[in-house]
Amino acid sequence: MNKDILIIGGGIAGIQSALDLAEMNYKVYLVESLPSIGGKMAQLDKTFPTNDCAI
Amino acid sequence: MLDVGRHSNIELLAYSEVENIKGEAGDFQATVRKKARYVDEDKCTGCGNCADKCPTTVPDAFNEGLSYRKAIYSWFAQGIPSTFTIDTDYCRHFQGKKCGICQKNCQAEAINFEQEDEFLELDVGAIIVATGYKVFDPSRIPEYRYKQIPNVLTSMEFERMLGASGPTEGHLERPSDRKVKNQIQDLQKKLQKAEKSLKKYEEEYQIDSESFYSQYKQDNSSEDKEKKKWADKYEEYLGLQETLRPLQEQAEKFKDATKVAFIQCVGSRDKRFFPFCSGYCCMHSIKEAIIAHEHDPETTSTIFGMDIRAVGKGFEEYKIRSQNSSNVFYKRAKVAEITEAQNRNPVLTYEDTKEQKVKSEEFELVVLATACEPSSSTRPLAEILGIDINEFGFFQTDYKNPLDSTKPGVFICGCANDPMDIPESVAQASSAAARAVQVLTGIGDARSDRVSKAS
Numbered sequence: 257m258n259k260d261i262l263i264i265g266g267g268i269a270g271i272q273s274a275l276d277l278a279e280m281n282y283k284v285y286l287v288e289s290l291p292s293i294g295g296k297m298a299q300l301d302k303t304f305p306t307n308d309c310a311i
Numbered sequence: 312m313l314d315v316g317r318h319s320n321i322e323l324l325a326y327s328e329v330e331n332i333k334g335e336a337g338d339f340q341a342t343v344r345k346k347a348r349y350v351d352e353d354k355c356t357g358c359g360n361c362a363d364k365c366p367t368t369v370p371d372a373f374n375e376g377l378s379y380r381k382a383i384y385s386w387f388a389q390g391i392p393s394t395f396t397i398d399t400d401y402c403r404h405f406q407g408k409k410c411g412i413c414q415k416n417c418q419a420e421a422i423n424f425e426q427e428d429e430f431l432e433l434d435v436g437a438i439i440v441a442t443g444y445k446v447f448d449p450s451r452i453p454e455y456r457y458k459q460i461p462n463v464l465t466s467m468e469f470e471r472m473l474g475a476s477g478p479t480e481g482h483l484e485r486p487s488d489r490k491v492k493n494q495i496q497d498l499q500k501k502l503q504k505a506e507k508s509l510k511k512y513e514e515e516y517q518i519d520s521e522s523f524y525s526q527y528k529q530d531n532s533s534e535d536k537e538k539k540k541w542a543d544k545y546e547e548y549l550g551l552q553e554t555l556r557p558l559q560e561q562a563e564k565f566k567d568a569t570k571v572a573f574i575q576c577v578g579s580r581d582k583r584f585f586p587f588c589s590g591y592c593c594m595h596s597i598k599e600a601i602i603a604h605e606h607d608p609e610t611t612s613t614i615f616g617m618d619i620r621a622v623g624k625g626f627e628e629y630k631i632r633s634q635n636s637s638n639v640f641y642k643r644a645k646v647a648e649i650t651e652a653q654n655r656n657p658v659l660t661y662e663d664t665k666e667q668k669v670k671s672e673e674f675e676l677v678v679l680a681t682a683c684e685p686s687s688s689t690r691p692l693a694e695i696l697g698i699d700i701n702e703f704g705f706f707q708t709d710y711k712n713p714l715d716s717t718k719p720g721v722f723i724c725g726c727a728n729d730p731m732d733i734p735e736s737v738a739q740a741s742s743a744a745a746r747a748v749q750v751l752t753g754i755g756d757a758r759s760d761r762v763s764k765a766s
Contacts, residue, residue, distance in 0.1 A: 257337040257338070257436055257751065258337060258338055258339070258435055258436040259436050260434065260435045260436060261435055261437050261747050262329075262339070262433060262435040262438045262439070263438075263439045264329055264438065264439070264440050264441065264442055264692065265440065265442040265443055265727065266315075266323075266325065266441075267441060267726075268725065268733055268736050269441035269443070269724045269726070269736045269739060269740040269743075270725070271740075272736070272737045272740035272741060272744075273439045273441060273741070273747075274315055274318075274321050275314055275315065275318065276740070276741050276744035276745075277320075277748070278319075278320035278321045279320075280748060281320065282320065282747075282748070283322070284320055284321045284322070285341075285343070285433050285435065286315065286321055286322070286323050286324065287324045287327050287328070287329055288323075288326070289326070289688070290325070290326065291325060291326045291348070291384075291385065291386040291390065291394070291395075291396040292325055292385065292386040292387065292392060292393075293315060293323065293325060293391055294312055294386075294387070294390065294391070296443060297733060298387060298389075298390075299375075299387075299471060300470055301470055301471075301473045301474040301475075301477070301602060302473075302602055303598070303733055304594045304595070304597065304598040304626070304629060304732075305594070305598075305623070305626055305628070306625075307598070307601065307602070307605075
C-alpha cells in the first residue's frame with residue numbers, strides 16, 4: 257500500500273486537501289496546469305458573506 | 312497559498328498535467344508532464360526584470376483579457392511558485408524572430424530556450440480530483456450581445472475590475488471609455504514620434520514646420536524629395552491632432568460608472584444550456600454590488616433574477632444588508648434583451664413580473680452572472696482516470712458518498728464535483744482528504760463496499 261497522495265488541481269479545493277493531508281504527515285503531490293496555484297479564487301477580490309480578502 | 316509552497320510534505324508541480332494513470336486504490340502509478348517554462352525554476356528569483364524588458368504584449372488571461380501582460384510572465388503578482396513562464400504562442404524567439412532580450416536581462420541566468428518537458432512517474436495510494444470549473448461563455452446567448460456591447464461584462468471580469476490590483480485598480484471605468492483612453496494613448500505616442508522627426512527637419516533647415524509648410528504649399532514645389540517627406544510628415548502630424556482632439560474632448564466627460572445591473576442565471580436554469588442552478592451566482596452578484604458601493608457610495612445596483620437563492624450561513628442576512636445599506640435593489644424579472652444606447656450604455660428590456668409590464672432601462676455597466684460550466688479538462692481527465700462523468704459533464708459521484716468517484720481510491724471535491732461556493736469547496740476538500748486517509752489506512756472505511764455502486 258502506497259501512502260502518498262496525488263491531488264489534481266491547485267485551486268482552493270486542491271490547496272485545502274493538500275494542506276490537510278500534509279499536516280497529517282502524508283506526502284502530497286499537488287499538480288496544477290497553470291503557472292501558479294490559486295485557481296479561480298485568486299481572481300476574486302473579496303469573498304461572501306464576510307467580505308474577507310480572497311488571497 | 313504560501314503555506315503550500317513552504318510545506319515540506321507538499322511537492323508542488325505547477326505548470327504540469329497528468330498524462331496517464333495506471334493501477335488501483337492503494338497502488339496507482341501516475342505520469343505527470345512538467346511543461347517547459349523555458350525558465351529555470353531553481354534560478355528564477357521572480358524579480359520581473361525579464362517581463363519589464365520583453366517587447367511583446369499579450370492579453371492577460373488572469374485579468375480576463377482586460378489588461379495586458381508580456382510574453383514572459385507570472386500568472387499573477389503574488390503567485391506561488393513565483394517562477395516566470397514564457398508563452399511560446401507569442402514569444403518572438405519561439406515565433407522564429409530574433410530576440411532573446413529576456414535572456415540578456417536576466418541576472419540570475421534563468422532563461423533557457425532549450426528547456427524540454429519533463430516526465431515524472433509518481434507512485435501514489437489515492438487521488439483527489441479538484442479541477443474546478445469554467446466560466447460559461449455568455450456570447451452563446453445572442454440576445455445579451457456579450458462581446459458586441461463592450462459595457463456588458465461577466466461577473467469574473469467585473470470581479471477583476473473591483474480588485475485593487477486589477478486592470479482598473481478598483482475603479483468602475485466603462486470598458487468603452489477605457490478603449491477611447493487607450494486610443495488616445497496610442498495617438499499621443501504616434502504624435503510624439505511625429506514631433507521628433509519634424510524637429511529633425513526644423514533643426515536642419517532652421518525653420519519651424521508650420522512656416523515651412525505654408526511656404527511649401529505656396530511654392531507648390533515638390534521636386535525636393537526631402538522637403539516632400541517633411542511636408543508629408545507635417546500632414547500626418549496634423550491628421551493625428553485632428554483625430555485626437557474629439558477623443559480628448561470626449562474623454563474629459565468620462566466618469567466612473569455608478570449605475571450597475573446584474574443579470575442572474577446566465578446559462579444556468581436555462582434549458583438551452585444548463586438546467587441546474589449554479590448555486591453561488593446570487594451571492595456573488597450581491598457581494599460584487601456591495602463592494603462596488605464600498606468603492607463609491609454613489610453606486611446603485613439592480614439585480615434582475617427569477618428569485619434570489621441566499622442559502623447558506625449568514626447569506627440571507629448579507630442580502631438584507633445589501634438592501635439596507637448598499638443601494639442594492641432586486642427586480643423579479645427575466646431580461647429579454649440588451650441593446651446599446653448612443654452613449655454606449657447598455658439598455659435592458661425586461662418584464663417586471665410584479666407590475667406585469669415590459670420595461671426598458673439604461674445602465675452604465677451590466678454584469679452577467681455566468682453559469683458554472685464543467686472545466687474543459689474534465690472529459691479528458693475522466694478518460695485518463697477511467698471514471699465516469701454525469702449528464703452535465705461534471706464527475707460522477709455516489710449520492711451516498713458524495714466525494715467518491717466511480718473508481719475506488721479516486722475522490723472528487725469542489726466545483727469538479729458540482730457547482731458550489733468557497734466554504735462548501737473547502738468543506739468538501741477536507742472531507743476528500745479524510746476519505747483518502749481512510750482508503751490508505753483502512754481505518755474507518757466501512758463504507759468502501761458502496762463505492763462500486765456509484766450512480
